[in-house]
Amino acid sequence: MLKHFRILLLIYAITVLCACKQKAAPIPVIDFFRTPEKVSYRISPDGKYISYLKPYKDKQNLFIQSLEDGKERMATSFTDYSIRGDYFWTYNNEIVFFQDIITVDEIRMFALDVSTLKTQVIISPKKVRIAMIGRDKHEPDVVTIRMNKRDSANFDIYKLNIKTKELNPYLVNPGNITQWFPDADGKIRLVRASDGVDETILYRPNDKAPFKPIIANNFKTSVKPIAFTGVGNYFLALSNVNRDKSALVEINAEDGKEHKVIFASNNADIQDYQYSKNKHKIELVTWDAAKPQKHFLDPEIKLIYDKLSTELKGNEINIADRDSAENKFIIITYTDRNPGSYYLYEKNIGKLTKLGDINPDLKPDELCTMQPISYKASDGMTINGYLTLPLGSATTNLPLVVMPHDGPFGHNGWGYNPEVQFLANRGYAVFLVNYRGSTGFGKAFYSAGFKEVGGKIQQDITDGVNWLIQNKTANPKKIAIFGGGFGGFSALYGVSFHPDMYNCAIVQHGLINFFTYIKDAPPFLKPLVQMTYERVGNPETDANQLRAISPVFNISKIRVPLLIFQGARDDRANISELNQFVRELQKQNGNDKVKYFLKPRERTFFRSQTNRMEMYAEIEKFLDENMRVKP
Template identity: 45%
Template sequence: MFFDKDNRHIIALSNLQRDKTALVRIDPENPDQPEVIFEHERVDVWWAERTPIRQNLAAVYYVTDKKYSVYLDSIWAAVATDLERLLPGEELYFNAMDDAEEHFIIRTYSDVSPGDFYSYTRSTGKLDFLVNMNPELKAYDLAPMEAISYTARDGTPIQGYLTLPATGPVKNLPVVVMVHGGPLSRDLWGYKPDIQMLASRGYGVLQINYRGSWGYGKGFAQAGFKQWGQLMQDDISDGVDWLVNKGIANPKKIAIYGASYGGYAALAGLTFTPDLYACGISYVGPSNLFTLLENLPAYWEPEKEMMYEMIGHPVEDSALLHAISPAFHANQIKAPLFIAQGANDVRVTEIESEQMVQALRNRGVDVVYMLKENEGHGFRLEENRLEFYKAFCGFLEDNIPAASSRKKP
């Protein structure tokens, strides 16, 4: 990450010889014996910062249900304590500061706001509001995001987030299971425009940090290796069952949606658990793991062996890849499907969507296909994003309609 104040030791994040990533100090002359500065028993350390001029180790961050900060520098600790008093319940970020660490630009963040910016003066404790990131959202009832956990079928605790409509019934709801990409990534607590869009229209949204996700230790991440469509998908299915058993989700009105790996999970959900979902949305998601690995972009060449370790080798694990590739089992899909693809995507190429669409249309299965010639791995142009989300909401309304008359952002 950076050198220590003495300019001799290295401050780093490391999970060598340990399960959870820790913040360590490394002596280059004795690198095999790092000094642990901070560790958390349940999760990885996320990041750390140092003061810009004094070069003191200032703060370390980790994420359980939310982001938490441990301040190691006395000045930053005092500032944070005062800000927590002035801005209770907000996630705080030290966005910028002057060299003297007298004047700070602070950003706040929450599940129902993209955030505010403030100016804070350390000597006086004066806090001045600067700007809200999106003041128009104050006209709407935004839905809070709740951290949840449940037990998977093999006894493993799985964590995630649940967002329910801010008003109206919270039982027997239509639900969208939103699967994060990566898969070596994770969902976090906070403001998400697409989640608020769905909640404002009467949908519950379930996010799951399935095995293979980042942040819960090396073992949890590696438990997802060569488990696409299997253990990783089971964790998602178990989350759906948990939500149905609690009476929150209407079992006849559950959709699965995701982008990239999440798009694969949407296809896998409809393919391998066809009775669980009423419809699915795959956004730049791979359908055939052979062609996915064959068409990896050139800049991923150094990581190809790691991809084989995580997903499977196209020769040595050919039976596995065939078994877990939805394109080879499209005959099992019964529910309507919406696929969105960028023609210029070099990671998940157009063939991934084309072969799935063709296989389904040959069987007469309802599939909506949105192909954008000027997009890559995810839509970036505003007009395409608006068209996608309009079609997305229309697709849900056609297949799992929600009873909502709320004002919609």
């Protein structure tokens, strides 16, 4: 009997061991990259309706659900172009939404009457960019927008009546205003002026008064106004003036002097906040320190989060929207292994109701953990990042995909990333790195990346790969690099100057020439060009450096297989130059080693589900072909 039991135990142990060593079952590509089931939930100001985007014939359309009877109504049925996710409710219970008509470069702004589900085009200018600035409870039919209609290089502020379509200038840009900060009633009392290097915060007490400068900084120092406190002329802001890390502070608008620090973290910049219009109060602030962190400034909102954390254990929780009474809240949750779910929380009765999952086909238990990591760069600077290992017991000698982020002055955060999970599911370790220059780690770390786009930034990536090789996580014969934008440049840089490190590279909307990238900046980005000179390089004074690192001038160095994706309507791409770049690479290396996909109806990111499916199917095949260990 005992012998029989031991045999059974041995069989069980072998079975478990084998199961642990097995790779995770491949999840279909479409499960990672399909158009989300339901996203961009909003709640009407009166708290009677919720709205969301949902696919209809591969395009995102608006749906509305009554909270009284739970009935869902399809509000739009576009089959040509999706509705953008930045739609909003007005205070008169209408919805304003946008479509980007890519083929003619036209933004269409619509108003939807929720009671009749009738839509009307409010404005539809061509070759013009539009964005929402604010709403006013006292004028519910009127919204404040910014638009570069008068001058393509400058945004002006307009008051737009969505009923009559009357459009009136509110603030005409003198040529140097780059940001506007409305108060709770939609009035603009603070603006930021910039020449790209020096910036000034200006204030006016009311619409009739002129703006006067109150704070002057250069671009290395930042003051980001949030809202007025409702007491005197004090406003809240995120500021790193006279400190390394951005903190939540209170500033006197009359003289621009900092009145007090409300909250600061020693580890990272305060990056975001949650604001109550009713209370004129910041309820909480957030920052990234390996994983998302929160500090509560309002005891009432802390009670809500504490209750939600008990009911939604293990999830990151955020309030995405709320009604005017601040009684009904749209809640969004996520983890590193779950793209997230939406809930409705009703504060007065303490009720939590699930609204929907962003991607219900994915099972978190089949996905992989994103682990924060840090290492020392070759000059001793600490670099942070994230490492995701495929499921199974193996933690060493793994094929590795390196994913530098776009920017370069951007940030990788902890959370669900479909590309990371897709690659990990296919058996690859995935490495995200916040190289120097990345935001969120303080002013010194950010400034350390200036004019290092082809220097220490790339060395930080290389040092990270070597660290993973030295600790035996990565198989040195199976390493790929994959990035978009500046991350695409980093991928091309890596295979140009470290050809023995990488088997292959994947590039999405990649930066290939710093000269044309700076010269061809759209007119409305011209104020940022001078800042680009300081942070990246000046095409005149730094010409040798920029030429030395730009991929178009290093074609002869690129010998590994490449996979390149590009949208033909991308504002920041020089398509004729990219086409020539690809032709030269194919002439040098062969068409079979350099594969190029140019999509005529796409901008920077592929919005068509069909195009996304094709792209990631090609990525899977490309990595499978090029990441085999060669004898």
